Amino acid sequence: MALLRNVIFDMGNVLMTFDGHEFARAFTEDEKDADLLYAALFGRTEWALLDSGTIDHATMLRVAEAHIPERLLPNLYSCFDHWPELSRPLEETNDLARRLHAAGFGVYVLSNASDRIFEQLDHAPARPIIDGVVVSAEERLMKPDPAIFRVLCDRYNLAPEECLFVDDSLDNCRGAGAAGMWTHHFTGDVDALENQIATLSQGGKA
Structure with missing residues (x-):
């Protein structure tokens, strides 16, 4: 695995x-x-x-x-x-993203958004450590289409089975799952997300 x-x-x-x-x-x-x-x-x-x-x-x-x-x-x-x-930063997830990057994980953003995305994202504390961004308006593809997740993997040379996708939309998570990724339906519980990351990074099943 x-x-x-x-x-x-x-x-x-x-x-x-x-x-x-x-x-x-x-x-x-x-x-x-x-x-x-x-x-x-x-x-x-x-x-x-x-x-x-x-x-x-x-x-x-x-x-x-x-x-x-x-x-x-x-x-x-x-x-x-x-x-x-x-648009305000969600501090706990930004903090988690920074800690993940410091621990050696790749950290990416995949968003259904217009080409004004960076007017929001540039306010995020995690922005300086993000390794790559894929935006629906630029790709003419939107989540939950599995194709947009494949775009991200192809662009940044990522193996889907080594990726966890985090989204507040269950449908979008299902699209990532269809593209071969692990998924986390985010409901605001950062501890639950961090626990899943710890499990998967040690070879356990989420």
């Missing part, structure tokens, strides 16, 4: 927070207006198209403009420009 050598983290709600409702509230003073802002931007199906690289940011903004009252357009523009600045 191959030993674990690499840990691959999702970004949103694993290394950095992503909460569209929270972001919208930061740019409005009224809860109902925040709901309108969220629905026009983060809550639309087009947001997934942005992450997939199918549409660009200008198109996403035009869609949002068409679905929000005119009086809230200034709020929309501020939110659209600045929401990544409100």
